Amino acid sequence: MLRFLATLSSLNLWVIFLAENLLVTALALLFGLLILKLNGKPIKPASRTEILICLLTNIINTAITYTGFWLFKQRYLQLTYEINWAILFDFILLFLLMDLAMFVFHYLIHHSAVYKVVHKFHHHYADPIPIDLFVLHPLETISFGSLWLIMLLAYNFNFYAVIAYLTANVFFGVTGHLGIEPIPVHVRKMFPFKYLGTPSFHHRHHVDIEHNFGFYTNLWDKLFKTYKP
Template sequence: MLKFLSAQPPLNLWLIFLAENLLVTGIGLFAGWLILKLSKRPIRPASRTEILTCTGTNLINTAITYLGFWLLQRGYLVFGFEVNWHIVPDFLLLFIAMDLAMYVLHYAINHMSIYNVVHKFHHHYHNPIPIDLFVLHPLETLSFGGLWLITLAIYNFNFYAVLLYLTLNVVFGIVGHLGIGPLPAKLRDSFLLKYLGTSSFHHGHHTDIKHNYGFYTSIWDRMFGTYKA
């Protein structure tokens, strides 16, 4: 695959990466819609602003993907492609590292004057639907993208661990913007899941910006006193 991509002219690469981002977005939104449909919850239609912003976010994410591939070609990013036991610890390291980094960035954005310019745009939707995962100010999308590339540049992760992380990133993002808890309360409160960033956990942040800044877990909120059940 890397040989195929490396042989492509820039325009083809851009189109391939754009198609990839749109496909991931489409699958995620369909899955979110299906969950809401099966739960028999009223689903409000996405507004024109949400649709246009989601499209813009995909264009920016395509540029970030293109930059990541450019860095990979020049050795600034290095991946291992072996299928071995390193996949598990690499995934766990990436999952925890990104969760902490995004917690810090999310907390900072919510407590700086830049909030009114950048992050308040996302919080315009107090009762989010899945598409709102992609309704972000361009500067915020670029910030998270830059954080992602910096994390990959610091450590040589296994490529399959990165793919697993990216898959779960979309899953957590869609679940966090359902506005409902798709799992039974008993299961959500189990030892294995109680520290994960559930839909109700992130929904709590949309209704109260002073709490629940974590993305994948509630660990850092519990540790730093920003957790709210």
């Protein structure tokens, strides 16, 4: 697949990557709306601003995808393709490293002037809906995308682990912006859920911006004393 993409023109790549990002967004939103419907929560329609920013985020993510593929094509970014235990190891490594990197980035934004200029835009939505995963200030979208590319440049991750991580990233992003907690309390106390960033964990951050800066886990918040149940 990657070899085939390498034969295409830049225009064709832009079209394919844009279609890919839009498809992922559509599937993510459908998944989120399905969970809300199954839990009987009224579905709040997205505003015109949310829809437009979501589309802008997709365009920026397309540029990031194109940049990543260009780096891969120039051999600055390399992947492995073996189907073995390295997939699980690389997934866990990528999952935890990105969680730590985004925790630090997120914490620093909240404790600097950048918050008022950039990140406060996302926190305008204290009671988020699934589309708000994609409602970010353009500078923040570029920053997170750059962080992702730096991580891939730093280590030769397994291709299938990268795909698994990207899937998990969308899953956690959507569930964190449901505005409800579909996981029962007794389940959240069990392993591994008691260490993960459940929907209520991230929702708490939207209503209390001084706590719960993690994305996929609550490990770093517990370690650095910013965790709030």
